[in-house]
Amino acid sequence: MSSYIINESKDGVIQFTINRAEKRNAVNYEVMEGLQKAIQLANKPESKLLVITGAGNEAFCSGGDLSVFHSLRTEEQAYGMLSKMAGILYDLMMLKTPSVALMNGTAVGGGCELATACDFRIARKGIKAGFIQGKLVITTGWGGGSFLFEKIAYPNALKMLTEAKTYPVDELSQLGFINYIFEGEPEEGLANFIKNMLAIDGDVHKAYKEMATRKWEGQNLRGRIEEEVRRCSVLWENEKHHKQVDLFINRK
Numbered sequence: 001m002s003s004y005i006i007n008e009s010k011d012g013v014i015q016f017t018i019n020r021a022e023k024r025n026a027v028n029y030e031v032m033e034g035l036q037k038a039i040q041l042a043n044k045p046e047s048k049l050l051v052i053t054g055a056g057n058e059a060f061c062s063g064g065d066l067s068v069f070h071s072l073r074t075e076e077q078a079y080g081m082l083s084k085m086a087g088i089l090y091d092l093m094m095l096k097t098p099s100v101a102l103m104n105g106t107a108v109g110g111g112c113e114l115a116t117a118c119d120f121r122i123a124r125k126g127i128k129a130g131f132i133q134g135k136l137v138i139t140t141g142w143g144g145g146s147f148l149f150e151k152i153a154y155p156n157a158l159k160m161l162t163e164a165k166t167y168p169v170d171e172l173s174q175l176g177f178i179n180y181i182f183e184g185e186p187e188e189g190l191a192n193f194i195k196n197m198l199a200i201d202g203d204v205h206k207a208y209k210e211m212a213t214r215k216w217e218g219q220n221l222r223g224r225i226e227e228e229v230r231r232c233s234v235l236w237e238n239e240k241h242h243k244q245v246d247l248f249i250n251r252k
């Protein structure tokens with residue numbers, strides 16, 4: 001079974017689904033490749049919107065697959081994986097079309113970085129999300145910290161990153177992290193959120209997106225992400241990080 005599913009609708013909506021419900025939609029290398037493909041498709045002139053979601057009802061995305069990435073021990077090894085995903089999320093952030101994180105369930109760690117790279121985050125009532133990386137004695141390492149400082153108010157971003165905890169959806173909305181809350185089926189929530197947007201010509205969307213991406217280019221977002229990846233790689237190598245991951249892996 002593939003780790004991801006890509007659907008293209010006739011109205012120009014590309015949907016990327018992480019298909020690893022049994023692993024709470026953790027990101028492995030195959031998911032990274034799939035995301036790259038979906039971003040390429042969404043950059044085609046006829047595409048209007050990219051939607052990213054997770055399979056099942058439990059999780060949007062639980063971050064990096066700890067069972068796979070736990071074998072990366074050194075700064076250099078961590079840098080290779082982190083910079084790969086950071087590059088993909090940078091491309092997602094700079095996408096020509098708008099993107100929506102359809103948060104059907106919990107998002108933690110890198111799952112929140114993925115959501116932050118999207119233009120909009122819409123969430124089902126009852127879910128929780130948070131940048132819990134601090135509890136693993138690392139920072140965000142996929143560019144998510146740098147993205148967050150661009151997407152929500154500075155004190156709220158710093159609070160979320162330094163508290164390293166999950167928040168309920170109402171609080172996420174107050175923090176400015178969640179843009180829309182829905183109840184019931186994710187497809188319905190998504191349809192309600194995007195219906196007005198889809199009625200507008202895609203060239204208009206692309207023109208507005210360019211205004212934002214030009215600003216991020218001017219502010220050297222790419223260089224800031226590189227620093228974020230490097231800093232996280234240094235922390236990654238530390239035994240304190242590996243000890244925390246061991247606790248999760250051996251918790252049963």
Ligand SMILES: CC[C@@H](C(=O)O)C(=O)SCCNC(=O)CCNC(=O)[C@H](O)C(C)(C)COP(=O)(O)OP(=O)(O)OC[C@H]1O[C@@H](n2cnc3c(N)ncnc32)[C@H](O)[C@@H]1OP(=O)(O)O
Nearest residue numbers: 022023024026062063064065066067108109110140141142
């Ligand atoms: C590595 C990149 C880094 C970054 O740069 O940001 C990160 O992403 S750091 C963050 C890494 N993620 C985590 O620490 C989250 C770990 N998972 C959890 O805390 C919980 O699983 C959950 C996401 C809150 C969901 O809890 P729950 O619904 O109770 O499910 P379980 O805990 O029982 O998990 C079910 C199943 O899924 C496996 N799982 C969950 N998350 C991951 C993961 N990130 N990597 C690998 N596997 C994961 C979990 O082990 C269970 O599997 P089985 O034991 O085989 O049933």
